[in-house]
Amino acid sequence: MAKPTETTQQETPETPARDGAGLHLHMRTLHPPVPIPYLTKEEVANTARAATTQLPSKAAPAKDLVFYGGLGALAVAGALEWPVALAIGGATWLVRSGRKEKQDTDVQT
Numbered sequence: 001m002a003k004p005t006e007t008t009q010q011e012t013p014e015t016p017a018r019d020g021a022g023l024h025l026h027m028r029t030l031h032p033p034v035p036i037p038y039l040t041k042e043e044v045a046n047t048a049r050a051a052t053t054q055l056p057s058k059a060a061p062a063k064d065l066v067f068y069g070g071l072g073a074l075a076v077a078g079a080l081e082w083p084v085a086l087a088i089g090g091a092t093w094l095v096r097s098g099r100k101e102k103q104d105t106d107v108q109t
Contacts, residue, residue, distance in 0.1 A: 067092070 068089055075085040 064096075 071080070071085045071089050074080040075082045080088075
């Protein structure tokens with residue numbers, strides 16, 4: 001009589017799980033419609049003219065440009081932190097504009 005063959009099961013070594021083993025992540029990207037305005041040259045020019053009428057008529061003196069430009073350069077170079085440069089520039093502007101207003105009122109009286 002024939003001996004029944006034994007079936008041997010070969011054990012497979014377990015493979016280490018990879019990151020995210022068996023997990024599938026489905027992502028959705030939302031692209032909302034954003035209307036982009038169409039601007040003509042005339043509209044841009046009219047807006048620029050309206051904005052420039054609000055500017056002071058006198059040009060800034062060269063020493064003011066040098067001062068504020070120097071503050072900006074120091075802030076960009078990292079010698080001053082930008083909040084410090086902004087505070088110095090703002091305080092200087094307030095003091096100088098207050099002096100100019102006082103001089104203008106003294107001249108009128």
